[in-house]
Amino acid sequence: MAEAGIDISAQAPQVLTVDAIQAFDVVITMGCGATCPVFPGKTYLDWKLEDAAGQGVDAVCPIRHEIKALVEGLITEIAPAGP
Template identity: 60%
Template sequence: MVDPVQAPSVLFVCVHNAGRSQMAAAWLAHLSRGSVRVHSAGTDPGAEVEPAAVAAMAEAGVDISAELPKALDAAAVLEADVCVTMGCGDACPVFPGKRYLDWTLQDPAGRDMETVRRIRDEIKALVEALMRELAEDGRPAAG
């Protein structure tokens, strides 16, 4: 485990914090084994995490069944070293000097399991690339 003060912090943001951002946060927490501080939030949080996202992640060995959508606040963005947005558009606060990435991903809500699995796997690949970037920046990104 990396010293939390030295660990990079990543915030994943989507509209409902019920699918894409939850899967991305879970992948990063799982793959980094605690070497990255991971948070997720939504600009208009849903009532629950999408059941199909929970099922798809469980198939990959990652349990997000206890997660709940959380509301985005400016403090979370300010605390993050990297803010990854996923379809929240102008509702995501932007602060000068912050590093932002925008991942264009299909929303898993209402999609069939084959589509949700594809989204899950696309998110995993993006998270793995982000971990490599964090490591290149000289900040720990793998446990």
């Protein structure tokens, strides 16, 4: 992420909590499948992505680009229409 100008050095993966899910309209998981809690009325998307853990920059960059494209597509899909 540093070569993209984003400092995540102080970040760590977080557990998806029940409280967090209840606060979200859209829940995006990356491979947790049936282990994630499910609540009625929420939109669930499971993005199948290669695991970047322990891989070098050459392997991680395409995954980062894929995530960016998925996020941009989701924003376009759920953003309210302009005036």
